[in-house]
Amino acid sequence: MLDAKIPAGQLDDKWTDYKGHCKLVNPANKRKLEVIVIGTGLAGASAAASLGEMGYKVKAFCFQDSPRRAHSIAAQGGINAAKNYQNDGDSVFRLFYDTIKGGDYRARESNVHRLSEVSANIIDQCVAQGVPFAREYGGLLSNRSFGGTQVQRTFYAAGQTGQQLLIGAYQALERQVALGNVKMYNRHEMLDVVVIDGKTQGIIARDLVSGNLERHFGNAVLLCTGGYGNVFYLSTNAMGSNVTAIWKAHKKGAAFGNPCFTQIHPTCIPVSGDHQSKLTLMSESLRNDGRIWVPKNVGETRKAIDIPEIERDYYLERRYPAFGNLVPRDVASRAAKERCDAGFGVGTSKQAVYLDFADAILRYGKIEVGKEGRENVSEEEIIVLGKEVIKEKYGNLFDMYEKITGENPYELPMRIYPAVHYTMGGLWVDYELQTTVKGLYCLGEANFSDHGANRLGASALMQGLADGYFVIPYTLGNYLADEIYNKPVSIDHPAFIEAENEVAKRINTLMNVKGSQSVESLHKRLGKIMWDKCGMARNAEGLKQAIEEIKELRKEFWNDVKIPGTINEFNPELDKANRVADFMELGELMCIDALERNESCGGHFREEYQTPEGEALRDDGNYMYVSAWKLKSESNWELHKEELKYDVIKPTQRNYK
Amino acid sequence: MEHYNMNLTLKIWRQKNKNDKGGFQSFQVKNISSEMSFLEMLDVLNEQLINDNQDPIAFDHDCREGICGMCSLYINGKPHGEWKGNTTCQLHMRAFKDGETVTIEPWRAKAFPVIKDLIVDRSPLDRIIQAGGYISVNTGNAVDGNSLPINKDDADASFAAAMCIGCGACVAACKNSSAMLFLSAKVAHLALLPQGAPERHSRVMNMVAQMDKEGFGACTNTGACEATCPKEISISNIARLNLEYLSASIVAEK
Numbered sequence: 001m002l003d004a005k006i007p008a009g010q011l012d013d014k015w016t017d018y019k020g021h022c023k024l025v026n027p028a029n030k031r032k033l034e035v036i037v038i039g040t041g042l043a044g045a046s047a048a049a050s051l052g053e054m055g056y057k058v059k060a061f062c063f064q065d066s067p068r069r070a071h072s073i074a075a076q077g078g079i080n081a082a083k084n085y086q087n088d089g090d091s092v093f094r095l096f097y098d099t100i101k102g103g104d105y106r107a108r109e110s111n112v113h114r115l116s117e118v119s120a121n122i123i124d125q126c127v128a129q130g131v132p133f134a135r136e137y138g139g140l141l142s143n144r145s146f147g148g149t150q151v152q153r154t155f156y157a158a159g160q161t162g163q164q165l166l167i168g169a170y171q172a173l174e175r176q177v178a179l180g181n182v183k184m185y186n187r188h189e190m191l192d193v194v195v196i197d198g199k200t201q202g203i204i205a206r207d208l209v210s211g212n213l214e215r216h217f218g219n220a221v222l223l224c225t226g227g228y229g230n231v232f233y234l235s236t237n238a239m240g241s242n243v244t245a246i247w248k249a250h251k252k253g254a255a256f257g258n259p260c261f262t263q264i265h266p267t268c269i270p271v272s273g274d275h276q277s278k279l280t281l282m283s284e285s286l287r288n289d290g291r292i293w294v295p296k297n298v299g300e301t302r303k304a305i306d307i308p309e310i311e312r313d314y315y316l317e318r319r320y321p322a323f324g325n326l327v328p329r330d331v332a333s334r335a336a337k338e339r340c341d342a343g344f345g346v347g348t349s350k351q352a353v354y355l356d357f358a359d360a361i362l363r364y365g366k367i368e369v370g371k372e373g374r375e376n377v378s379e380e381e382i383i384v385l386g387k388e389v390i391k392e393k394y395g396n397l398f399d400m401y402e403k404i405t406g407e408n409p410y411e412l413p414m415r416i417y418p419a420v421h422y423t424m425g426g427l428w429v430d431y432e433l434q435t436t437v438k439g440l441y442c443l444g445e446a447n448f449s450d451h452g453a454n455r456l457g458a459s460a461l462m463q464g465l466a467d468g469y470f471v472i473p474y475t476l477g478n479y480l481a482d483e484i485y486n487k488p489v490s491i492d493h494p495a496f497i498e499a500e501n502e503v504a505k506r507i508n509t510l511m512n513v514k515g516s517q518s519v520e521s522l523h524k525r526l527g528k529i530m531w532d533k534c535g536m537a538r539n540a541e542g543l544k545q546a547i548e549e550i551k552e553l554r555k556e557f558w559n560d561v562k563i564p565g566t567i568n569e570f571n572p573e574l575d576k577a578n579r580v581a582d583f584m585e586l587g588e589l590m591c592i593d594a595l596e597r598n599e600s601c602g603g604h605f606r607e608e609y610q611t612p613e614g615e616a617l618r619d620d621g622n623y624m625y626v627s628a629w630k631l632k633s634e635s636n637w638e639l640h641k642e643e644l645k646y647d648v649i650k651p652t653q654r655n656y657k
Numbered sequence: 658m659e660h661y662n663m664n665l666t667l668k669i670w671r672q673k674n675k676n677d678k679g680g681f682q683s684f685q686v687k688n689i690s691s692e693m694s695f696l697e698m699l700d701v702l703n704e705q706l707i708n709d710n711q712d713p714i715a716f717d718h719d720c721r722e723g724i725c726g727m728c729s730l731y732i733n734g735k736p737h738g739e740w741k742g743n744t745t746c747q748l749h750m751r752a753f754k755d756g757e758t759v760t761i762e763p764w765r766a767k768a769f770p771v772i773k774d775l776i777v778d779r780s781p782l783d784r785i786i787q788a789g790g791y792i793s794v795n796t797g798n799a800v801d802g803n804s805l806p807i808n809k810d811d812a813d814a815s816f817a818a819a820m821c822i823g824c825g826a827c828v829a830a831c832k833n834s835s836a837m838l839f840l841s842a843k844v845a846h847l848a849l850l851p852q853g854a855p856e857r858h859s860r861v862m863n864m865v866a867q868m869d870k871e872g873f874g875a876c877t878n879t880g881a882c883e884a885t886c887p888k889e890i891s892i893s894n895i896a897r898l899n900l901e902y903l904s905a906s907i908v909a910e911k
């Protein structure tokens with residue numbers, strides 16, 4: 001029933017063959033075809049810009065005040081590409097292999113291979129746009145290694161890689177806006193997809209300033225709306241990040257792939273209290289130089305710097321000598337949780353571990369002294385020099401840490417704890433990035449396709465831009481080539497009117513609850529259920545409880561939510577309520593998915609399924625598939641399975657020892 | 658770091674919509690932890706207002722980690738508040754003392770009309786970028802990234818300018834409401850790279866023309882923009898912009 005439409009032939013020929021044979025749309029016809037893009041992060045902005053350049057009529061939507069605000073902007077560490085500029089043995093195959101292995105063998109080979117094939121083009125494209133990547137003194141591009149890999153293939157712009165890539169895509173987008181090829185709708189939110197006779201024909205959007213609903217026709221709709229980590233309330237996502245667009249699509253028939261696959265990032269600033277509204281990531285690049293440890297004694301009360309070396313447990317180096325502090329994110333996160341649960345956590349909450357730069361400062365300081373050829377230099381002076389180097393590398397991250405915590409990380413080790421960061425799950429898409437609804441596409445983090453059960457660092461930016469710049473321009477044409485025979489549907493078509501009425505009805509219902517609890521407080525409670533029972537570790541009993549609790553909470557939400565203001569005005573509380581209402585439904589599906597998958601893989605850790613050493617225990621015999629859920633009626637989903645075939649890579653237990 | 662709790666009086670600008678005249682309203686908040694961020698303190702106030710059946714304060718924010726450029730409050734007479742090189746969302750309550758009165762206003766500039774309460778319309782900044790803040794290269798036209806070595810100092814200087822988050826604090830800080838720092842950051846980012854060279858003249862002319870059209874004021878070099886910029890964008894970029902503009906004007910006259 002699910003057809004991934006993977007082209008036949010050798011893995012490394014598939015994409016080339018596909019491009020050679022897919023249908024094309026001639027330039028005169030492109031002008032007649034309208035494409036709607038929802039979201040303007042890396043995937044959305046790059047897609048909208050590229051399609052505009054090709055001559056399609058594009059409409060792009062974002063809920064922020066400008067497309068440049070999309071949360072891709074916050075990505076810090078870098079973007080992978082199989083350039084092998086460092087001559088350290090990298091290749092398209094190795095990037096492909098690392099991504100499949102990192103994803104714990106739950107991603108589709110053909111998609112991932114294509115991703116690594118186009119990765120090199122992304123860097124070239126961004127350089128041409130003027131993205132100021134870090135460079136060496138010789139003027140060439142600089143690379144660093146990044147969590148979970150042994151080669152240096154990560155391109156970066158200090159700790160602001162996402163910002164620089166997004167600004168590049170944003171500028172390309174604004175250029176198309178200026179040329180009249182793209183029309184931009186800021187402060188707009190998509191609230192439904194219009195599907196007529198099984199085909200996507202447009203959307204219903206809400207102008208967040210006036211509160212008015214709008215109908216927009218499109219021959220195709222691209223959802224590029226990012227991840228849904230905010231279902232946990234606390235995450236590293238932006239406050240506005242939401243599931244609404246893809247959830248509405250799901251309700252109109254698009255299958256949802258692997259909803260429970262969530263990435264918990266190991267290095268975030270710990271929660272400081274009940275007031276906490278979001279969590280902040282400290283880039284994984286810090287693990288290149290920082291050493292992670294906890295005290296060896298339970299209930300340790302001394303300050304970090306007063307604890308002698310032999311009483312410290314560098315648990316990642318101890319458990320994983322080969323990868324040490326650079327193990328993949330899921331492994332690092334679980335190891336931190338294990339130590340804290342066992343009572344070794346630090347800080348007031350005891351839900352934190354140390355990330356320590358003292359050794360790195362000394363090491364770099366000595367190198368500096370060596371460069372100058374000096375001898376008999378005091379340790380203090382070495383430390384001063386070392387701090388300079390660390391500042392050059394991570395200055396902005398250290399500043400950010402200090403602003404948030406009020407502690408100086410040059411003097412004291414950072415305190416970190418895992419936090420929800422990325423969702424590997426998302427709408428199920430085929431090789432062409434089309435969902436199970438015709439003409440409805442999903443790109444970037446919003447789809448499920450490339451990262452399996454765990455995403456490697458510096459791969460999200462790569463995927464967003466690959467989808468937008470290099471994949472969709474081809475695969476969309478293959479669909480739109482047949483659309484030229486169809487007249488655009490009028491937005492007065494009954495299906496548009498009905499969809500708009502439905503949206504209006506839902507908003508009215510919400511506003512008329514006039515209950516007693518704020519949206520925020522209900523969202524917080526949902527987040528707590530999700531974090532406790534569907535977070536870093538899950539078990540069948542907890543998940544079953546969570547499903548019941550979420551159903552109850554959802555009822556409570558619809559009976560007792562309190563939204564101030566009116567519909568036809570700028571009303572951020574109403575916008576939030578619309579989003580949280582969808583999270584209340586999504587949370588249930590995530591738990592159902594986690595419960596169905598009786599194995600541990602990547603970020604999905606079922607306590608019942610682990611090796612004696614506490615590592616994730618996959619069950620390839622029974623679960624080597626993508627779970628694609630279709631909604632039948634409220635709280636009633638049907639599972640479709642896409643079996644994963646590994647023609648080239650032989651799955652093994654992931655070993656980072 | 659010692660934590661403490663505080664009570665504050667907040668004097669906040671309220672304005673129903675673009676056409677409303679607007680005015681200040683005072684609120685009390687109690688037991689605010691010094692560990693909270695400024696926006697979390699406003700979250701507390703908003704929860705309180707919702708409970709009391711009042712309209713919560715509308716303010717722009719999204720990433721809350723100082724990078725998206727969406728937050729925009731004028732706090733005690735300073736865009737993004739007291740801390741240097743900082744955004745509103747990264748301002749933390751340990752910057753305030755128990756019993757203080759805090760005044761919160763929107764960005765004030767003719768080019769940035771208020772939409773509601775503390776939210777303004779900053780779309781003129783997007784239109785300045787549309788006028789030329791890009792390199793005209795279509796997807797798929799690029800040569801190998803390393804075929805164009807770029808001097809590290811130039812690349813670093815370009816990056817330093819490209820760090821601008823488009824928040825508009827420079828405009829709010831400037832007595833003339835000039836957008837010169839924002840504009841110059843983009844011009845410098847692209848002019849410092851060889852990729853930006855082919856369009857350098859038309860870019861600067863068109864962007865400046867658009868800035869004038871949007872109703873931003875002229876730059877009189879007071880430096881308030883640099884002092885307030887959360888990304889510490891250097892005012893030397895404005896000097897570069899003036900040079901670029903001059904050389905473009907000479908070319909245009911030929």
Ligand code: SF4
Binds near residue numbers: 826842
């Ligand atoms: S120059 Fe500074 S203050 Fe002005 S928009 Fe950019 S980041 Fe904001």
Ligand code: FES
Binds near residue numbers: 718719721722724745
């Ligand atoms: S909310 Fe993004 S910079 Fe402040």
